[in-house]
Amino acid sequence: MPDNQDDSPAKEQPRRRQARGERRMTQLLEAAASVFTTTGYTAASTNAIAREAGVSPGTLYQFFPNKEAIAIELGDRLMHEMRDTYGEALAPIDPATPLEEAVGAAVDRFTDFNTQHPVFFALMHGPDIPGRITEEHDALHATLAGRVEALLSALLPDASAADLARTAQVCLGLYKAGLELILAHEGAEREAYTQELKNVLFRYLEPLVGHRMARTTRPTKTRTP
Structure with a gap:
């Protein structure tokens, strides 16, 4: 009988991508928490959140369309x-x-x-x-x-x-x-x-x-x- 292939490299890659995505989202949320606390929600911007997270605005927009979605x-x-x-x-x-x-x-x-x-x-x-x-x-x-x-x-x-x-x-x-x-x-x-x-x-x-x-x-x- 063939071995169970659940842990094959092909199936492991989506899991790794998902784990990386979760880490990136956590990073963005932690940065947003810092910015919202410091400046308040109204004055905060996605650019400021991206800077705090150390990523580009384009990376942020891969996860959130705007600061309201982040909040x-x-x-x-x-x-x-x-x-x-x-x-x-x-x-x-x-x-x-x-x-x-x-x-x-x-x-x-x-x-x-x-x-x-x-x-x-x-x-x-x-x-x-x-x-x-x-x-x-x-x-x-x-x-x-x-x-x-x-x-x-x-x-x-x-x-x-x-x-x-x-x-x-x-x-x-x-x-x-x-x-x-x-x-x-x-x-x-x-x-x-x-x-x-x-x-x-x-x-x-x-x-x-x-x-x-x-x-x-x-x-x-x-x-x-």
Whole structure:
């Protein structure tokens, strides 16, 4: 019987071309992320992206017809990764977890993603969001708001749906404002702004949650007779 020819040179060449194409696309997307973060989407150009990637504009156009197509592909990949981050950051909370710890852990996960991918904020919150990214971002925001409401409903079982929705939107608004400040700083100042955001969210939620999730478990003082 003839040997299996699946790994023949003729079939290996398309695989190599595909792998090279994927590497080139990744290179272009990384360059675009750098340019969009530095200049913003509106001011960016395909020529600038090609220069950043170290390729000719003609090479770029083999993969993307314009900068909007680049932004859409980049946004799609980032939103897929962000959904995974949401799932981890907004997992159900153990009732024994102090509120301050729960808030801090969620903020850390979200800010870690955004500091590693600053282009996400540049694309999603810039003045000119490209193409269908607007609709996809709105859907992602709605999903996030729903997850926050679900978490709050466990902490505030007597709250109405309207109250939960309002509280979730305030939390998201505070987070977005804090994130903009965090991304504008580096090093110790970034850490300080991150802590300030945690403090603001905790102090907003603590009176609502009450003693269901205390800041810490404090020993009960005994009175002497």
